[in-house]
Amino acid sequence: MTSNDASTATKDIQIDPRGYRFGASVTLVISIIALILGANPAGIIAMAVLALLFLPGATVGPQKTVQSWFFRKAIRPRIGPPAETESFRPPRFAQQMGLGFSLLAVLFGVLEIALGFYIFTGFVVVASFLNSVFGFCLGCEIYLLLKRATTRAA
Amino acid sequence: MLVRLIGLALLLGIAALGYRWWQGRQGMVRRVERPGALGVATLGEQPGKAATFVQFSTPICAKCPPTAVLLKRVAGERADVKHIEIDAAERLDVARELNIMRTPTILVLDSDGVVVARMDGAPSEAQVREALAAVPPPNEYSI
Numbered sequence: 001m002t003s004n005d006a007s008t009a010t011k012d013i014q015i016d017p018r019g020y021r022f023g024a025s026v027t028l029v030i031s032i033i034a035l036i037l038g039a040n041p042a043g044i045i046a047m048a049v050l051a052l053l054f055l056p057g058a059t060v061g062p063q064k065t066v067q068s069w070f071f072r073k074a075i076r077p078r079i080g081p082p083a084e085t086e087s088f089r090p091p092r093f094a095q096q097m098g099l100g101f102s103l104l105a106v107l108f109g110v111l112e113i114a115l116g117f118y119i120f121t122g123f124v125v126v127a128s129f130l131n132s133v134f135g136f137c138l139g140c141e142i143y144l145l146l147k148r149a150t151t152r153a154a
Numbered sequence: 155m156l157v158r159l160i161g162l163a164l165l166l167g168i169a170a171l172g173y174r175w176w177q178g179r180q181g182m183v184r185r186v187e188r189p190g191a192l193g194v195a196t197l198g199e200q201p202g203k204a205a206t207f208v209q210f211s212t213p214i215c216a217k218c219p220p221t222a223v224l225l226k227r228v229a230g231e232r233a234d235v236k237h238i239e240i241d242a243a244e245r246l247d248v249a250r251e252l253n254i255m256r257t258p259t260i261l262v263l264d265s266d267g268v269v270v271a272r273m274d275g276a277p278s279e280a281q282v283r284e285a286l287a288a289v290p291p292p293n294e295y296s297i
Contacts, residue, residue: 017216036158090216118161125162126169134173141176141256143214147243148250 014085015063017135020094022075023067024132026053027098031124034105039117044109047121051102057095061088065095094131094139098124181277183285191267196248202229202236205289206263207282210242210254217276221258228282235286260285265292 027050034046057065101120108116130136194200197208207225211218222239229237242249242257252261255274262271262285271288273281 032162035162036155038155038158086216087213087219090214093214122165125165129166129169130173133170134177136173136177137216140212140215140217144212144242144249144257145255147212148246151246 013061013063013088015061015068015088015091016071016076016082017084017086018079018082019068019071019076020062020091021132021135022071023057023062023065023091024128026067027124027128028132031102031121031128035118035121035125039109039112039114043117043121044106047102047105047109047117047124050124051099051106054095054099054102057092058099062091062095063088090137090140093143094127094137097139097142098127101127180275181273181281182275183277183281183288184272184274185288186261186269186272188269192261192263192269193267197238197267198240199238200236201238201263201267202234202265204232204234204265204292205286206235206267207237207285208261208263209237209239210249210252210257210259210261211239212241212243212257214243215257218258221260221276224277224279224282225260228279228286262286262289264289 030046030050030053034043034050037043037046053066057068062068101123105117105120105124108114108120127138130138192201192208197206207229209218209222209225211222222237225237229235240248242254242259248254252269258276260273260277260282261269262273264270270290271285273285277285
């Protein structure tokens with residue numbers, strides 16, 4: 001059934017939810033650093049690094065990020081296998097949103113529009129804060145609204 | 155620097171408060187009065203004889219699979235109660251008509267397929283049972 005056609009792209013992958021929560025805490029730390037550094041070259045570089053870290057998660061999936069590699073190598077051996085797994089789709093969507101927002105923050109920073117830099121860095125801070133601290137998936141709440149807003153009624 | 159630190163603290167504080175407010179509403183059972191019944195055309199299959207949980211999900215929804223497991227278990231306790239899951243992202247027409255804003259959202263239908271209650275956001279088991287208890291018993295004399 002699952003050969004090298006489109007069906008592989010839609011195949012679900014179950015991942016350890018603690019892994020991407022750890023990834024969200026990495027995101028939180030970097031985006032807070034960027035927010036405190038401010039709309040200057042140092043802050044822009046921090047957001048550019050964050051965008052790079054989001055890239056594999058946004059394109060392939062959250063199981064392919066540097067953060068998840070570190071989690072598998074250094075953290076999971078200490079805390080054991082997960083009690084339950086989750087689909088990789090919600091966190092991949094979250095990584096895509098994160099990538100988009102951090103790229104916009106970098107863009108506004110480079111254009112020297114400080115307000116834009118702070119707004120989009122702020123979005124990343126809030127989303128990663130809710131995910132890492134409360135395990136709340138902001139993208140899950142937004143997805144249907146986005147779909148409703150962008151798809152015209154038949 | 156100080157202004158940015160204060161701004162950060164405010165941002166996180168507001169986010170935490172907003173989260174608590176949002177979570178408090180999650181799964182809350184609300185009585186609904188909506189004329190008209192949902193049939194096979196909307197649901198894709200026959201509704202249950204006494205009651206039906208109609209769960210709206212999307213692929214981007216961490217809480218949807220565990221909610222489906224919970225509803226299937228509660229519905230499975232009775233032969234006349236059914237659980238039907240609909241992909242809201244695929245059936246946007248239905249989602250718009252029934253005002254589905256977040257997933258999972260569960261509509262509870264009575265024996266005639268009329269919506270009598272809804273839960274927006276993942277419910278607890280107690281909330282699921284409360285919603286089921288809100289369904290009036292089947293009317294013996296209905297045609």
